[in-house]
Amino acid sequence: MTIGALGKATGTKAETIRFYEKIGILPSPPRTSGNYRAYGQEHVRRLGFVRRARDLGFPLETVRAMLALADQPDRPCGEVDALVVGQLHEVERKIADLQRLRDELDRLAHQCRGRFRMADCRIIEALSPHGEVQGG
Incomplete structure (x- = not known):
């Protein structure tokens, strides 16, 4: 399939696909005789994994680490579990920060009321x- 078809199948822009290839997250596909990239189902699966992991907030380096581990099917999955737990802690920290932000904005909003x-x-x-506030 072409880069456009891969992009459509995964909801990913061609520029992002090229970037993932450049940094090694997505393997470079073989080329056709016309020098077009020829993607296969493995690219669809791998890019789908990357998209889902990114949607869950995983940094690219963590995605890269998970992909490297996934490429070793006989390995125990404890390292992936540790990466997910680390991401969960990061999400919990962000939620706590957002709750503090919400509380502060709520406090501000109730100070004046016009x-x-x-x-x-x-x-x-x-x-x-x-x-x-200084005027300008």
Whole structure:
């Protein structure tokens, strides 16, 4: 299949496919006599794996490590499990950060509710490093 067909099958732009080839995440396909890339089902499967892992937030280096492990079918899968647990901890950290952000924005939103003039706006005051905004 062509790069366009691979892209359509996996929801991936051709530029991204070429990038994954360049960095070794996706093996370079054989070329046709017209020098076009000729992708096969293995490329579809591998690129589908990469897309799903990226959708779950895995960094490219972790995806690369998981692919290297997957290429060794007789190995125990404990290393992949450890990579997934590490990603889970990272997601939990991000969720905690987002919860703190939500709480702070909620606190700010409830400080004013349009009751004050801009000169007395508690949100502007809270967001300003020294409690005041310099005009420009």
